[in-house]
Structures are given as C-alpha cells and as structure tokens.
Amino acid sequence: MDWYRGRPHHISYKWHEGFVAWIFHRITGLLLILYLFLHEWVISTLQNPQGFTKAMAALENPLFKLLEVGLWLVASYHAINGLRVVLVNFAGAAERENYQGNVWIFWVIFAIVFVAGAIPMLMKL
Amino acid sequence: MEYMRGFIDRYQGSGKGGDLSWLLQRVSGVALLVLLLGHFFIEHFVGGPLDYQHVAARLASPLWKVFDLTFVVFALYHGINGIFMNIEDYVHSGWRVFWKGFFWVVGIIYLVLAAITILPFKG
Numbered sequence: 001m002d003w004y005r006g007r008p009h010h011i012s013y014k015w016h017e018g019f020v021a022w023i024f025h026r027i028t029g030l031l032l033i034l035y036l037f038l039h040e041w042v043i044s045t046l047q048n049p050q051g052f053t054k055a056m057a058a059l060e061n062p063l064f065k066l067l068e069v070g071l072w073l074v075a076s077y078h079a080i081n082g083l084r085v086v087l088v089n090f091a092g093a094a095e096r097e098n099y100q101g102n103v104w105i106f107w108v109i110f111a112i113v114f115v116a117g118a119i120p121m122l123m124k125l
Numbered sequence: 126m127e128y129m130r131g132f133i134d135r136y137q138g139s140g141k142g143g144d145l146s147w148l149l150q151r152v153s154g155v156a157l158l159v160l161l162l163g164h165f166f167i168e169h170f171v172g173g174p175l176d177y178q179h180v181a182a183r184l185a186s187p188l189w190k191v192f193d194l195t196f197v198v199f200a201l202y203h204g205i206n207g208i209f210m211n212i213e214d215y216v217h218s219g220w221r222v223f224w225k226g227f228f229w230v231v232g233i234i235y236l237v238l239a240a241i242t243i244l245p246f247k248g
Binding site: 037 | 151157161175176180181184204205207208211239242246
C-alpha cells in the first residue's frame with residue numbers, strides 16, 4: 001500500500017491476518033450484491049410461467065452448476081467472517097492476542113463448512 | 126465539484142461518522158444469516174425440484190410473501206449499505222455524491238421489482 005502513502009486521504013493498513021480477511025469480506029460482499037441483482041432479475045420472470053421455465057432450464061447448464069459452488073464459497077465466506085466481525089465488535093474478541101487467533105480459527109471453520117456444503121453440490125454435477 | 130469539498134471531508138470514510146449504519150449493518154447481517162438459512166433450506170431440501178409449480182405454490186402463501194419480502198429488504202439494505210461504506214472509503218471527490226445517488230436509485234428500482242414480483246403473485 002506504499003503508493004497510497006502521503007496522499008491527501010490516505011488510510012494506512014497493516015498486513016496482518018484480520019486485514020486480509022477484511023479485504024476478502026469487501027470483495028465477497030460486492031460479488032454478493034451483484035448476485036442479488038441478477039437473482040432478483042431471474043426470479044421476476046415468475047410473472048410469466050413460460051419465461052420462468054425457460055430461465056430455469058438455462059440454469060441447468062453445468063457452467064451454472066459450477067458457478068453455484070462459487071456462490072457457496074463466496075456466501076459461506078462472507079457469512080462466517082461476518083459472524084467473526086460481530087464477535088470481534090461485541091464479544092470482546094478485539095484484544096490483540098485473541099484477535100490474531102480468531103482469524104485462524106475462522107479459516108478452519110470456514111474451510112470445514114465450505115467443503116461440507118460443496119461435496120453434495122459437486123456430486124450432483 | 127470543489128464546492129462539495131467541505132461537505133465531503135466531514136464524512137471522510139466509514140471509519141468516521143455513520144455509527145448508526147455501522148450498527149445496522151451488524152444487525153441486518155445477523156438477521157440475514159437466519160433468513161438465508163431458511164431460504165436455502167426451503168429451496169434445496171424441501172419439496173422436489175426448483176420448477177414453476179414448486180416455487181409458485183410457496184409464493185402464493187401470504188406467510189412466504191412476508192418472509193421473502195423481509196429477506197429481500199434486509200439483503201438490499203445490507204448490500205447497498207455495504208456499497209456505501211466502500212464509496213465512503215475509496216471515493217474522495219464529488220463522484221461520491223454521484224455514486225451514492227446512483228445506488229439509491231438502483232436500490233429503489235430493485236425494491237419495486239421485488240414488490241411487484243412477490244406481492245400480487247397468485248400462482
């Protein structure tokens with residue numbers, strides 16, 4: 001982030017565990033709102049049964065099935081890290097030593113939840 | 126857009142000010158976790174494939190209309206509030222006003238789209 005140092009509105013970041021988790025939180029958040037817009041647009045075809053059936057048939061494509069696993073990755077990351085952030089904010093987990101530890105605990109929990117959910121999804125492919 | 130400077134500087138990033146939207150972001154986030162689990166469970170584990178009949182039967186019920194509308198209101202609020210936090214952190218020119226206005230309009234359009242999809246639906 002050195003290129004940004006000294007600029008009028010520069011914010012200084014330290015590359016510790018929580019910062020990396022936070023960067024991913026922002027990226028996954030933006031992907032999720034983009035998904036919500038697309039999802040709502042597809043669901044609005046419910047007003048026309050033929051249109052809805054056509055849209056759902058298009059989503060049967062293996063590419064979309066794979067993208068669904070990507071959606072699960074992004075959504076489970078954002079949800080579980082969000083819960084960690086709430087704990088950091090309100091449950092006194094913000095002390096330095098706890099804080100570094102809880103990021104690593106989060107990665108383990110996230111990995112387990114993601115794999116557990118992704119296996120049945122991939123088996124349907 | 127220089128004349129906006131003083132106004133913008135007072136709201137310099139989500140780290141300064143905006144504590145109510147910060148708190149509501151936490152509250153709506155936890156609510157979304159519960160709503161998402163319900164939504165996911167209903168769509169993927171209960172009652173057959175995701176075809177028109179399955180979705181229409183559920184959406185015709187007033188209780189599910191309330192659930193889905195609550196879900197979409199929380200999701201849109203949380204998502205667009207998140208975009209606002211990004212704008213506040215990374216956009217430091219008059220464009221901030223433009224982007225915030227833009228996402229206000231997008232949010233309202235999508236709220237209306239959800240309402241006209243869910244509320245009048247009879248199946």
